[in-house]
Amino acid sequence: MKPFDIVIVGGGGAGLYAAMEAMKTNPSLNIAVLSKVYPNRSHTSAAQGGANAALANKAKDDTVEMHIFDTIKGSDYLADQDAVDVLCSEAPKIIRELDNIGTPWSRMPDNTIAQRPFGGAGRPRCCYCADKTGHTILQTLYEQCLKKGVIFFNEYFALSLSVKGSRSRGLIAMNMKSGKIEAFPARTVILATGGYAKMYWNRSSNAAGNTGDGQAIAYRAGIPMKDMEFVQFHPTGLRKSGLLVTEGARGEGGYLINKDGERFMARYAKEKMELGPRDLVSRSLETEILEGRGFDSPAGKYLHLDLTHLGADLIKSRLPQIREMSMQFEGVDPIEEPIPVRPTAHYSMGGVDTDNFTRTVMDGVYAAGECGCVSVHGANRLGGNSLLDILVFGRIAGHTAAQEAGKFEPGNISEGELTAQYDDIRSFMHSSGHYERYGELREELGQTLGTNVGIFREASLLKKGIQDIAELKERFKKVRVFDTSDVFNTNLMQVLELRNMLDLAETVAAGAYAREESRGSHTRTDFPVRDDAKWHKHTLATQVNGKLALSEKSVTMGRYELQERTY
Amino acid sequence: MTVPTDQHKELKKDVTFRIFRFNPQVDSKPYFDDYTIPVERGITVLRSLNYIKEHIDASISFRAFCQAGICGSCGMRINGLSQLACTTQVWDVLVKSKEPGVIKVEPLRNLPLIKDLIVDMDPLVGKMKHYSNWIESTMPESSMGKKEFLVSEEEFLRYDKATDCILCASCVSECSILRANKEYVSPAVLLKSYRMNADSRDALHEQRLAELVKDHGVWDCTHCYRCQETCVKSIPIMDAIHGIREDAIENRGMKDTSGSKHAEAFMTDIAKKGKLVEATLPIRTNGVIWTLQNLVPMAAKMIMKRRTPPPPPLVKSAKGIKTFREMFKEMTEHVKQDHKSHKK
Numbered sequence: 001m002k003p004f005d006i007v008i009v010g011g012g013g014a015g016l017y018a019a020m021e022a023m024k025t026n027p028s029l030n031i032a033v034l035s036k037v038y039p040n041r042s043h044t045s046a047a048q049g050g051a052n053a054a055l056a057n058k059a060k061d062d063t064v065e066m067h068i069f070d071t072i073k074g075s076d077y078l079a080d081q082d083a084v085d086v087l088c089s090e091a092p093k094i095i096r097e098l099d100n101i102g103t104p105w106s107r108m109p110d111n112t113i114a115q116r117p118f119g120g121a122g123r124p125r126c127c128y129c130a131d132k133t134g135h136t137i138l139q140t141l142y143e144q145c146l147k148k149g150v151i152f153f154n155e156y157f158a159l160s161l162s163v164k165g166s167r168s169r170g171l172i173a174m175n176m177k178s179g180k181i182e183a184f185p186a187r188t189v190i191l192a193t194g195g196y197a198k199m200y201w202n203r204s205s206n207a208a209g210n211t212g213d214g215q216a217i218a219y220r221a222g223i224p225m226k227d228m229e230f231v232q233f234h235p236t237g238l239r240k241s242g243l244l245v246t247e248g249a250r251g252e253g254g255y256l257i258n259k260d261g262e263r264f265m266a267r268y269a270k271e272k273m274e275l276g277p278r279d280l281v282s283r284s285l286e287t288e289i290l291e292g293r294g295f296d297s298p299a300g301k302y303l304h305l306d307l308t309h310l311g312a313d314l315i316k317s318r319l320p321q322i323r324e325m326s327m328q329f330e331g332v333d334p335i336e337e338p339i340p341v342r343p344t345a346h347y348s349m350g351g352v353d354t355d356n357f358t359r360t361v362m363d364g365v366y367a368a369g370e371c372g373c374v375s376v377h378g379a380n381r382l383g384g385n386s387l388l389d390i391l392v393f394g395r396i397a398g399h400t401a402a403q404e405a406g407k408f409e410p411g412n413i414s415e416g417e418l419t420a421q422y423d424d425i426r427s428f429m430h431s432s433g434h435y436e437r438y439g440e441l442r443e444e445l446g447q448t449l450g451t452n453v454g455i456f457r458e459a460s461l462l463k464k465g466i467q468d469i470a471e472l473k474e475r476f477k478k479v480r481v482f483d484t485s486d487v488f489n490t491n492l493m494q495v496l497e498l499r500n501m502l503d504l505a506e507t508v509a510a511g512a513y514a515r516e517e518s519r520g521s522h523t524r525t526d527f528p529v530r531d532d533a534k535w536h537k538h539t540l541a542t543q544v545n546g547k548l549a550l551s552e553k554s555v556t557m558g559r560y561e562l563q564e565r566t567y
Numbered sequence: 568m569t570v571p572t573d574q575h576k577e578l579k580k581d582v583t584f585r586i587f588r589f590n591p592q593v594d595s596k597p598y599f600d601d602y603t604i605p606v607e608r609g610i611t612v613l614r615s616l617n618y619i620k621e622h623i624d625a626s627i628s629f630r631a632f633c634q635a636g637i638c639g640s641c642g643m644r645i646n647g648l649s650q651l652a653c654t655t656q657v658w659d660v661l662v663k664s665k666e667p668g669v670i671k672v673e674p675l676r677n678l679p680l681i682k683d684l685i686v687d688m689d690p691l692v693g694k695m696k697h698y699s700n701w702i703e704s705t706m707p708e709s710s711m712g713k714k715e716f717l718v719s720e721e722e723f724l725r726y727d728k729a730t731d732c733i734l735c736a737s738c739v740s741e742c743s744i745l746r747a748n749k750e751y752v753s754p755a756v757l758l759k760s761y762r763m764n765a766d767s768r769d770a771l772h773e774q775r776l777a778e779l780v781k782d783h784g785v786w787d788c789t790h791c792y793r794c795q796e797t798c799v800k801s802i803p804i805m806d807a808i809h810g811i812r813e814d815a816i817e818n819r820g821m822k823d824t825s826g827s828k829h830a831e832a833f834m835t836d837i838a839k840k841g842k843l844v845e846a847t848l849p850i851r852t853n854g855v856i857w858t859l860q861n862l863v864p865m866a867a868k869m870i871m872k873r874r875t876p877p878p879p880p881l882v883k884s885a886k887g888i889k890t891f892r893e894m895f896k897e898m899t900e901h902v903k904q905d906h907k908s909h910k911k
Contacts (some may be wrong), residue, residue, distance in 0.1 A: 024708065037630075038688055040734055041638040055715075097712040102702025102768055104723060104730045111717035129730070135637060136730050143701035146692070154689075177681060207633040240609070243635045321637070328636060328654045331609065439621030482625035485592050488682045491625040 003185040003410030005029040006401045007171050009158045009214055010192035011039030013134070013387065014369025014394030016141035018190050019150045021398030029402055032184065033145070034156045034173055036209060036493070040142045043194050043207045044390065047134025048246035048321060049118060050126040051387035053091035057108055058115040062123035064088050071385060072560050074120040074277050075378025076520035076530065078227070078538070081558030083356050083374040087385070090392045095127050098391070103140045105129050117251050118384045120277035120567070126384040131246055131321045134387055156182070157493055158213055159421055161189060161221045162413045167363035168221070169411020172421055176493065179486025181422045183413035188364045188401040191218060191352060192394060195370035197231055199501040199508070200345035201446025203454075205237050205244040209497065214371040216500035218352045219507070223360045224540040226373040226553065228350035228504065229511030232381055232521045233455050235281040237344025239302040241329050245341060247383040249307060249322055250274040252314065256285070257304040257338060258293040264303075269567045276567045279380045279521045282343040286455045289342065297340070304338035311335075343455060347386060349377045349521065350511070353540060353553070358397040364408040368397035375538065378555075379520020428495055434480035438495045441472055441479065445498075445505060448472075453509050458526040462513040469505045476502055506548055507541035514550055515539060532562050580668075582606045582657060584615060586627060587673040588683055597680075599671075600624070606657050612670070613641055613652035629684040636799070639735035643684050644673040649740035651799050675740035677749070691736060694752060698778055700759040703771040716768050729762035729807055731800040738794035738804060750783040754794035754804050757785060761807035764814060776815055785811045786826020828852050838895055841885030846878030 006022055008015045011033050019033050033039065056062040067088040072079055099105055099113060106114040106129050118126040129136045145152075155176040162169040162183070170186040196212025198204050219225055235256075236245040250256075256274050258264045268284040269276035276284075285303055288294055294301035307315055307322075312335045315323055319334070326332045326339045352367035354360050354374055360367055367373075369390035376389055428434060445468075452465030476499065483491035517531035518524050538553040581603055589597035602619045613631055620627050629652070632640040636654040643652055646660050652672075660670055678686040704711070738754040745751050752760075760779055764772050779785045785808060794804045816827055832851040836843050849858040869875045885891065 037632055037638075037640065038692070038734075041632050041640050043633065043638070045637050045733070046633055046635065093712040096715050099715045100706050100711040100768070101704050102763075102766060104726060104766075105718075107718055107720045107723050109720070111719050113715055130727070132637075132731065135733070139730065139732075140702075143695075146696050147699070147701040147703070207635075207638065209632050241634070325635065328656075329611075437621065483628070485590050485626070485682075487590065487592055488628050488685050490628050490630075491620070 005405040007186040008190045011035030012042035013044040013390035015192035017394030018398030022402040025402035044138040045135040048131040049248040050128030050133045052384035053095040057112040059123040074382040078378030080556035120382040187405045187408040191367040195348040203450040204345040211497035224353045224542040226353035228507040230349035232347040233282040233343040234346035236341040239340040242344040255306045302340045306338040307334040368393040428481040436479040578608045639733035642735040649737035677745040705770045726762040741793040741797045
């Protein structure tokens with residue numbers, strides 16, 4: 001195959017923006033987007049609430065500076081301040097650009113882009129399209145990529161980077177439709193595969209495929225992972241499925257109620273109430289449940305998200321998806337009765353360690369969006385900043401790779417490398433010595449992570465978690481792929497996804513065990529306070545000779561000094 | 568009042584899933600496999616399929632991703648109707664089972680089969696490209712990002728519902744035209760085209776419309792409403808199709824294609840007689856030569872085989888035609904007024 005200038009892995013918001021921007025930067029480049037699903041299926045579509053930008057359409061006194069401060073404070077001061085600068089300064093431009101290419105934003109009475117209040121933000125600056133913002137952004141980007149003639153390799157599962165010395169020669173992937181292992185020799189590779197929070201399995205709001213494929217590929221290639229222990233739990237997942245009820249529901253005025261009928265957020269965030277930052281609200285819900293003020297059901301304990309006082313009109317016009325989901329997955333119409341909710345693993349702040357230009361330590365390899373970690377979210381991401389992150393840094397990745405592609409010679413990926421991968425994969429199909437069922441391992445991984453590496457953490461639990469993960473990794477060696485066919489082998493794909501989740505779970509648990517403090521989403525009951533003297537730094541997890549090694553990286557400071565974080 | 572605990576007990580029953588199987592590497596033709604599992608109330612078809620895949624037969628192949636009704640991956644036919652497996656409750660479809668306790672699961676129609684419940688989506692993507700299903704911005708690329716377009720709430724509402732489409736292809740699967748003609752544009756692509764054409768930021772309106780009125784385009788729809796009835800997002804797809812047609816007539820006149828001529832012939836007949844003059848309808852729609860070549864031989868054959876009565880030579884006006892003509896005139900005036908005020 002003719003070598004590519006840029007191979008983008010992942011067709012969500014970050015990947016598609018990267019493709020669009022790269023073609024804009026240099027139309028003569030040979031660019032491909034690989035995705036394990038059709039790009040319009042990507043998990044970007046699930047983002048309901050919106051994207052933050054200080055457009056000042058709603059609050060005329062909003063500024064980029066305020067957005068920066070909110071983000072840094074929200075991150076519990078673990079975000080790199082120069083990176084946050086980039087994120088927030090680029091925000092208005094990127095939202096306008098999306099408008100210019102056809103994103104159907106909801107509108108204000110003066111016909112400008114509508115904005116709503118969101119958790120942890122000092123001003124209403126979250127730009128939205130009803131409660132389908134991510135979906136409409138993804139559609140718009142996909143449409144524009146089709147228009148620009150981007151070459152898509154849909155339903156290709158990325159297996160590994162082909163590495164020689166300190167640089168990548170391209171990517172190796174499996175064509176799901178044929179089962180063939182194919183080489184994508186490339187000057188540059190952009191990893192944009194989304195997050196890894198699905199490792200919490202049934203206690204996760206994520207799509208089944210958010211298994212951290214890009215991070216795992218990078219990790220196995222020796223690229224460091226950053227701040228992996230920071231996993232955000234969204235306060236309001238549906239009780240039975242973990243599926244998400246957008247923060248927009250609280251932004252529009254929804255109440256959180258315990259079984260005594262109290263608006264219990266008054267105890268935890270007097271001023272912001274339900275619109276406190278996510279980590280705080282999640283901990284509040286978990287505390288209510290642990291202290292016996294939750295409702296009881298066979299599907300577990302839960303609390304109420306009450307929208308009934310908002311009225312049928314508002315719910316139907318602003319939160320139609322939420323209403324539909326509540327009815328489909330809980331049998332509850334939010335116009336009539338409160339929605340049963342509990343916290344659910346939702347977002348991975350950690351990811352592939354990159355600089356502000358999305359470069360990793362490996363020449364020619366970039367990472368963007370939830371897959372990468374610049375870091376702009378630090379220990380806790382604010383609602384409305386994740387869509388923004390994938391757009392801003394997806395764009396930067398596309399631009400940077402397009403400018404730097406010429407610096408790197410395309411590599412050659414040998415037949416032998418492909419055969420080795422194929423043999424490796426086929427070995428799961430051998431009947432002798434392979435008997436473990438992936439479904440069970442996956443379920444157990446989710447359980448141990450939820451219990452031992454969940455919202456409230458402590459040394460003994462984390463030790464248990466680390467041990468469980470190690471045992472699961474051992475058992476994985478004996479996992480069996482029962483479907484032996486080449487064509488669209490989803491059994492095989494799910495097993496490979498499990499391998500990725502297991503590799504990353506180890507880094508999450510190890511990071512959480514090492515970090516003896518509480519910061520943002522990471523709460524240690526045995527170390528309940530933030531310890532800036534010891535832990536105001538990033539954690540790096542690197543695979544060295546097949547073993548996990550932890551190290552540190554300092555946080556880039558700027559205008560804002562460390563402060564206590566209260567709401 | 569305390570709730571008795573057994574009120575929480577979920578009801579459970581055995582359900583058989585009759586699943587369409589086809590692996591192109593081994594099977595010469597498709598077949599069905601039965602899997603019987605206990606299913607609680609409140610469980611979706613997708614969760615049942617996941618259970619079967621994890622516990623009974625790992626080789627069953629289907630797509631699933633978000634499992635929350637937003638990504639559109641798991642479109643399939645459940646008891647004969649195309650829908651999303653992730654938002655379909657087992658107990659709801661059980662009521663519609665032909666054989667009690669059995670749910671039939673098949674792949675979507677009108678798209679090439681790959682394996683089991685997986686079909687190829689490429690033809691749909693190809694059509695999206697063919698009909699330019701994107702906004703060609705009126706703003707030059709170099710000025711982008713500097714200022715927003717001002718868009719009224721009224722305009723937003725015109726395409727708001729259409730942007731709900733998740734391209735699950737349920738409408739494609741149910742479309743009766745596509746069953747006969749794979750080249751047909753498809754309801755989903757018409758919906759997207761409508762959405763683009765209704766957007767004031769778009770500069771491609773004329774060009775897109777010109778493509779839509781060609782063969783296999785918007786005039787091929789026969790208003791069976793299957794797309795709209797099946798849409799998993801309850802989008803009024805037929806409104807979009809009618810919208811494109813009205814737009815085409817208004818912008819391109821009535822003589823554009825056989826479809827618009829057909830519509831015009833209907834209007835003339837109704838205005839004049841209060842009913843259709845079927846015998847001359849093909850001539851007015853497709854012309855004398857086409858009718859002689861394509862329709863007359865078949866019509867003659869059908870008449871001979873008594874499949875259809877010979878057309879009556881003269882069509883009398885319907886009863887009460889005078890009153891009707893007045894009503895018709897008034898109605899046409901109303902529609903014209905409506906169009907004018909809509910444009911403002």
